[in-house]
Amino acid sequence: MTAPAPVRAALMITCLADVFFPEVGVKLVRLLRELGVGVEFPAGQTCCGLPLFNSGYRAEAAAVAARTLPLFAAAPYVVVPSGSCAWMIKHEYPGLVEDRGLRAEAERLAARTFELSQFLVSVLGRTRFASAVPGRVAYHDSCHLLRGLGEGRTPRTLLRNLAGAELVELPASDECCGFGGSFAVRLPEVSTAILGRKLAAIEACGADCVVTCDAGCLLQIAGGLSRRGSRVRALHLAELLGPEAR
Amino acid sequence: MSGGGPASLRHRAAGALQDAFLQEALAIATTRFIGLRREAFSNFPDGEALRDRARAIKEATLQRLDHHLERLVDRVEALGGQVHYARTAAEARQAILDIARKSGARLVVKGKSMATEEIELNEALAQAGVTPVETDLGEYIIQLAHERPSHIIAPAIHKTKGQVAELFARELGRPVPADPEVLTRIAREQLRDRFLRADMGITGVNFAVAETGTLVLVTNEGNGRMATSLPRVHVAVMGVEKVIPSMTDLMVFLAILARSATGQTLSVYTTLVQGPRRAGELEGPEELHLVLLDNGRIGQLAGPLREALACLRCGACLNVCPVYRQIGGHAYAATYSGPIGILLTAMLQGQEAVTELAHASSLCGACADACPVRIDIPRMLIDLRRGGVERRLVPRGERLVFRAFARLLRRPALFRAAVRLGRLLQRPLARDGRLRRLPLLLGHWTHSRDLPAIAPRTFAERWRELEPGP
Numbered sequence: 001m002t003a004p005a006p007v008r009a010a011l012m013i014t015c016l017a018d019v020f021f022p023e024v025g026v027k028l029v030r031l032l033r034e035l036g037v038g039v040e041f042p043a044g045q046t047c048c049g050l051p052l053f054n055s056g057y058r059a060e061a062a063a064v065a066a067r068t069l070p071l072f073a074a075a076p077y078v079v080v081p082s083g084s085c086a087w088m089i090k091h092e093y094p095g096l097v098e099d100r101g102l103r104a105e106a107e108r109l110a111a112r113t114f115e116l117s118q119f120l121v122s123v124l125g126r127t128r129f130a131s132a133v134p135g136r137v138a139y140h141d142s143c144h145l146l147r148g149l150g151e152g153r154t155p156r157t158l159l160r161n162l163a164g165a166e167l168v169e170l171p172a173s174d175e176c177c178g179f180g181g182s183f184a185v186r187l188p189e190v191s192t193a194i195l196g197r198k199l200a201a202i203e204a205c206g207a208d209c210v211v212t213c214d215a216g217c218l219l220q221i222a223g224g225l226s227r228r229g230s231r232v233r234a235l236h237l238a239e240l241l242g243p244e245a246r
Numbered sequence: 247m248s249g250g251g252p253a254s255l256r257h258r259a260a261g262a263l264q265d266a267f268l269q270e271a272l273a274i275a276t277t278r279f280i281g282l283r284r285e286a287f288s289n290f291p292d293g294e295a296l297r298d299r300a301r302a303i304k305e306a307t308l309q310r311l312d313h314h315l316e317r318l319v320d321r322v323e324a325l326g327g328q329v330h331y332a333r334t335a336a337e338a339r340q341a342i343l344d345i346a347r348k349s350g351a352r353l354v355v356k357g358k359s360m361a362t363e364e365i366e367l368n369e370a371l372a373q374a375g376v377t378p379v380e381t382d383l384g385e386y387i388i389q390l391a392h393e394r395p396s397h398i399i400a401p402a403i404h405k406t407k408g409q410v411a412e413l414f415a416r417e418l419g420r421p422v423p424a425d426p427e428v429l430t431r432i433a434r435e436q437l438r439d440r441f442l443r444a445d446m447g448i449t450g451v452n453f454a455v456a457e458t459g460t461l462v463l464v465t466n467e468g469n470g471r472m473a474t475s476l477p478r479v480h481v482a483v484m485g486v487e488k489v490i491p492s493m494t495d496l497m498v499f500l501a502i503l504a505r506s507a508t509g510q511t512l513s514v515y516t517t518l519v520q521g522p523r524r525a526g527e528l529e530g531p532e533e534l535h536l537v538l539l540d541n542g543r544i545g546q547l548a549g550p551l552r553e554a555l556a557c558l559r560c561g562a563c564l565n566v567c568p569v570y571r572q573i574g575g576h577a578y579a580a581t582y583s584g585p586i587g588i589l590l591t592a593m594l595q596g597q598e599a600v601t602e603l604a605h606a607s608s609l610c611g612a613c614a615d616a617c618p619v620r621i622d623i624p625r626m627l628i629d630l631r632r633g634g635v636e637r638r639l640v641p642r643g644e645r646l647v648f649r650a651f652a653r654l655l656r657r658p659a660l661f662r663a664a665v666r667l668g669r670l671l672q673r674p675l676a677r678d679g680r681l682r683r684l685p686l687l688l689g690h691w692t693h694s695r696d697l698p699a700i701a702p703r704t705f706a707e708r709w710r711e712l713e714p715g716p
Contacts, residue, residue, distance in 0.1 A: 015655075018705045019665055020698045025705035029712050041709045044658040052652055054609055056631030056640075060652035067656055147611035176568045180608025187569075187606065188690040189260045194568045194608070195695070223695030226680060 007124065008038040010075030012089070012113075014082045015047035016215035021236060024081055024215070027132075028116065028238040032079070035126055035244065042071040050088040051181050053096070062096045069093070069105050077123065078113040081238055082215045083145025086115040091148060115145055117213055117237055121154040129158065131165035132242035133235065135208035138170035140198070140221065142214030146174055155213050155237060163245040170205050172197075179220035195224045202232055209233040211240055255577065255602045262573040271406045272574050279400075279565040282509025283616065296501050301619040303495045304556035308547060314456045314489045315538065321459025325521025327534040335365040338539050342367060342448070342481055345535050346376050349479045351445035355437075357463065357470040358382035359450025360398055360559060361483045361539055364581045364594065367448070378448070379440045381469040383433050390417055396575030396583060398561040399507050404574045437469070447473035447531070451484035452559075453499055454536075457492045461536065463517040464503060466510075471517045480531040482519070485539050487555040499558065506618040507560040542594045550629050554589040556619045563613035563623060569606050578603060585613035585623045592630055601639040604630040647687075662706070669700045 009032065017024045032039050049064030072078050080086040090113050093106040120126050131137075139159055146152050152174070159167045178184065178194030185191075198221065202210045210225075210232060212218050222234035251257060262268055287293045307314055319329045330345075332338035346354070354371060356362065356378055368389075371378045380389040384402035388395060390413050395401030402410070411424035414432055422432065449470055453462040461482050463470040474480050490496060504510040523530035546552050564570045564584030575583030580599070582590040585607060592600045604627050607613075613623040634640045635648075654661045675681050676699040684692045691697055 013705045019668075019700050022701045022703065022705035022708055026708060026712065033714075041706075041712075043706075045706070046655045046658055046661045049652075049655060052648060052655070054628060054631075055648060056604075056628060056633070056635040057648050057652060058632050058635075060649065064652065064655045143608070143610040143612070147615050174612075176608050176610035176612065178568060178608060180610065183605065183608045185687055185690040187256055187259055188693060189256070189263055190569055190572050190606075191608070192694040193263050193572045197568075219698070220695065223691070223697055226696040227682075227694065 006036055006038055007077065008040065008075065009077040009079045009119070010040045010042050010072050012048070012072065012078055012080045012085065013041070013045060014080060014085045014215050016219060017081055017236075018045070020219065021215060024236040024238045027241075028079070028081055031238060031241055035120075035124060037124070040075060042075070044071055048085045048088045050084055050092075053088065053092060054181050058096070061092075062098065065093050065096045065106065066099070066102055069097070069102055069109060072109055072113075073105060076112065077119065078109065079116055079119045080113060081116045081213070081236060083115050083142040083149060083151070083213050084216055086113055086118075087144040087148035089113045115149065115151065115154075115213060117154040117158055118149075118151055120241075121157050126244060127157050128161045128163070128245045130163045130242040130245045131240060133209060133233075133240055134164045135166075136168045136206060137162065137165045137240065138168050138202060138205050138207035138210045139173060140170060140177060140202070140210055140212045140217060141174045142212055142217045143176050145213055155211070158237065158241065159211065161245075162240065165240070168205055168207050170207070170210065171201050173201075177217045177220045179216045181216065184220060191220075192224075195220055199224050199228065199230070203230060207232060209235050209240070211235050211237055213237050255579075255606060258577040258579060259573040259606075262577045267406050267409055268404050268574050271404050271409075272571055275400060275403045276565045276571045279508065279561075283506055283562055283565070284509075286505035286509040286511070290505065293502065293505065296498055297618050297620060300498050300502055300558075301556060303490065303498060304619055307490060308487070308552070308555055311486065311489070311544075311547060314491055315486060317456040318454050318459060318489050319538075321456065322461075322521070322534075322536050325459050325534075326524070327459070327521050327536055330535060330537045331540075332537055333540045335539075335541050338365045338483065338537055338541070339367060339370040341535075341537055342483070343370060343374050343376075345479065345481055345533075346371065346374065346446060349445065349533065351376055351479060353440065353444045354378045354446045354448055355381050355440055355444040355469075355473045355477060356385070357447070357449035357465065357473040358385050358399075358401070359448070359483055360395070360582065361450050361485055362448060363395060364541065365483070365539065367483075376446075379437070379444070381437050381441070381467075381473060382465070383430060383467060386433055386437065387413060390414070394576070394581070397564055398559050398582065398584070398587075400561065404576065441472045441476050444473075444477045446479040446481060447475075447477040448481045448483065449473050451482050451488050451536075452503070453496055454484055454489045455491075455493055455496055456489055459520060460493070460496075461519040462496060463519070464500070464513045464515070465517065466508070466514045468515050471515055474517060474519050475529050475531070478531055479533045479535070480519070480522070481535045481537060483537045483539060485541070486543050487557075502618040503558055503560055506558070506562040506616070546593050550633075551589055551593050551626060553621050553626065554586065554593060554623075556621055557586050557590070558618055560618055562616040562618065563621075566612040566616045568608060568610060568612070573606075578606065585627070586617075586621070588630070589623060589626050597630065597633045597637065598639060600630055601634040604634060665700060665704060669702075672699055
C-alpha cells in the first residue's frame with residue numbers, strides 16, 4: 001500500500017478557543033498530525049469578526065474579513081474548531097468584502113474551509129477514534145453548524161463510532177443553548193433561562209459529558225454547568241477524540 | 247448595550263421570566279406546537295417541495311402585486327362587494343367606522359384577525375359607540391381580560407386554563423371549573439347569542455384569490471363562518487400582501503399553513519367567501535366590504551424587509567424561537583411578536599421602533615428553519631441591527647465598545663496585548679481557572695454563569711512548542 005499524498009491544513013483557532021480553550025487547539029493539532037496532516041498555524045490570527053457582523057457592525061466586520069483572508073490564502077484546507085466561525089467564513093465572507101479580488105479570494109477560502117468534524121469525516125474519511133474520556137456522551141448541536149452549515153451528521157458519526165464511549169440521545173439537542181454572542185450579555189436573564197432548559201436536558205439524559213463543536217456553545221454550557229456544580233462536563237469534540245481506532 | 251430601565255426590553259423580559267403562570271403556559275403550548283408541526287411534516291413527503299413552491303408563488307405575486315390586487319378588486323366588485331383602500335391604520339379605521347355608521351351597526355362580532363389588532367380597531371369601534379365582541383375563543387378570553395394577543399394564532403397562549411376559569415367565573419359571577427371542555431361550552435353559549443344579534447361581522451383574511459375574488463378564512467372553531475354569514479354586513483380586513491393569483495395556488499398554501507401552525511393537515515374550517523348574498527340565496531351578508539391595508543407594506547416591496555411580505559402568519563417561528571418561548575409575546579410590546587413580529591414591527595413603525603427588539607434573538611436560525619415559506623428572518627434581524635448602528639440609534643457607548651473591539655481584531659499585536667492585560671486584571675478574581683464574579687458588562691455573564699479565566703498561555707503562545715522540529 002502506498003502512502004497517500006500528505007494533506008496540509010491551516011488551523012484557524014478562533015478567538016474563544018485561543019484565549020479560553022487553548023487545550024482544544026493543542027489536542028486538535030496532535031490529532032491531525034497523528035492522522036498525517038501537516039498542520040500550519042498562520043500568524044496574526046485574531047477573530048473572524050462574527051461578533052461584529054451579528055451586532056450590525058458590517059463595515060467593521062468587512063475590515064476584519066479583509067485582513068483575515070490573506071492569512072489563509074496559501075492553505076489547501078482550513079480547519080476551524082467552531083461551527084459558527086466556519087459559517088462566518090463559508091457563508092458570510094464572500095458577500096462581506098467589497099473588493100472584487102478579495103471576493104474571489106473569499107470564495108476560494110469558503111470552499112476550502114471546514115469545521116473540524118467535517119474535515120475529519122468528509123475530507124479525510126476518518127471516522128473511528130478511541131475516546132480520550134470514557135463514559136456516556138451527549139451531543140449538543142450548535143445552531144450555526146446544524147442550521148447554518150446543515151451539518152448534524154459528521155459529529156454524530158464520530159461520536160457513534162467512538163471506542164470506549166457511548167452516545168446517548170440529548171432531547172432537543174437542536175435547540176439553542178442561549179449563547180448568541182453579545183445576546184448573552186444584552187439579555188442575560190433570557191440567555192440564562194434558555195441555557196437552563198438546555199442544562200436540565202443535559203443533566204437528565206444520563207450523560208457524563210456533553211460535547212459540542214462550537215467554542216461559543218462550550219463557553220455557555222460549561223459556564224452554566226460549572227456554576228451549578230454539575231457532575232457533567234462540557235467538552236469540545238477535539239478533547240474527546242483520542243488516537244485513531246482500527 | 248441596552249440598559250435595564252423599566253421601559254426596556256430587558257426589564258419586560260425579566261418580568262415575563264418571573265411570571266410562573268406565563269412560564270407554565272408557554273412551555274406547555276410551544277412544546278406541543280413544535281411536536282405537532284414536526285410530526286405533520288414528517289408524515290408529508292411533499293412538504294418540502296410545497297414550501298419551495300409556496301415561496302415561489304409569493305415571490306412571483308409580489309413582483310406584480312399591483313396587477314394581482316387590481317384583478318382581486320375587479321372580481322370582488324363584480325361579485326357585488328365594495329373595496330376600500332387604506333394607506334394607513336387611521337384610514338382603515340375610518341373606512342370601517344364609516345361602514346358601521348352607514349349600516350347603523352351597534353354590535354359587531356369579530357373573527358380572529360391580526361390586521362384589526364394592527365389598526366387597533368376595537369378601541370376605535372368602542373369609542374364610536376359600537377360594541378366589538380371577539381368570537382375566537384382565545385381572542386374572547388383576552389378581550390375579557392382586557393389584554394392584547396400574545397401569539398399570532400394562539401392569542402391567549404400566555405394563559406393557563408386555571409386563569410381562564412377565573413376570568414370566566416368573574417364574568418359569570420359563579421364558580422367555573424378549570425376544564426377546557428366546560429370553558430369552551432361556556433364561551434359557545436355566550437357567543438351564540440351575540441352571533442345572532444350582531445349587525446356586522448369583521449374578519450381578517452388568510453388568502454384572497456385574485457382570479458375568483460374569493461376571500462379565504464382558515465379557522466378551527468367555525469366562528470369565522472358564523473361571522474361572515476350571519477350578520478347583515480361583513481367587513482374583511484387584509485394586508486395587501488395576502489393576495490394570491492389562483493385557486494391552484496391556494497391549494498399549495500393550504501397544504502402547508504395548518505401543518506406549520508398547529509400540525510393539522512387542514513384546519514377544521516376553511517371558509518371561502520365569494521361576494522355578498524345573491525338573489526335567491528338563503529344566507530350570507532347583504533353587504534360585503536373588503537378593506538385593503540397598506541400600512542407600510544407597499545414601501546417594503548423594494549425595501550430590505552421585502553421577504554417578510556411572504557409571511558403566512560402561521561406562528562411557527564414563534565413556537566420554535568428560544569426567546570419567544572421564554573418571554574412570550576407581550577414582552578415584545580408590539581402587535582406582532584416573535585421573530586417575524588420584529589420584522590413586521592419595523593415594517594409598520596420603522597427602524598427606530600426595533601433598535602432594541604432587533605436584539606431579541608440569539609440568531610439560532612430555528613425560525614427560518616420552521617418558516618413554511620423559508621423567510622430568512624435572522625438575516626433581516628442582522629440588517630435591522632446594522633440599521634440601528636449606521637443610523638446611530640444604538641447608544642454611543644455601545645458603538646465605542648464595538649469599534650474599539652474591531653480595532654483590536656485588525657491589529658494582532660494590540661489583540662495580544664489586550665489578552666495579556668486581561669490576564670493581569672483577572673488575577674485577583676480567578677479561582678481554579680474560573681471567574682465567578684466580574685464587574686460591569688461582564689457581570690451580566692457571571693451573574694449566572696462561570697467564565698473560564700484567560701488561559702495562562704493562549705494557543706498562539708503555545709504554538710511555538712507545538713511546531714515540529716527542524
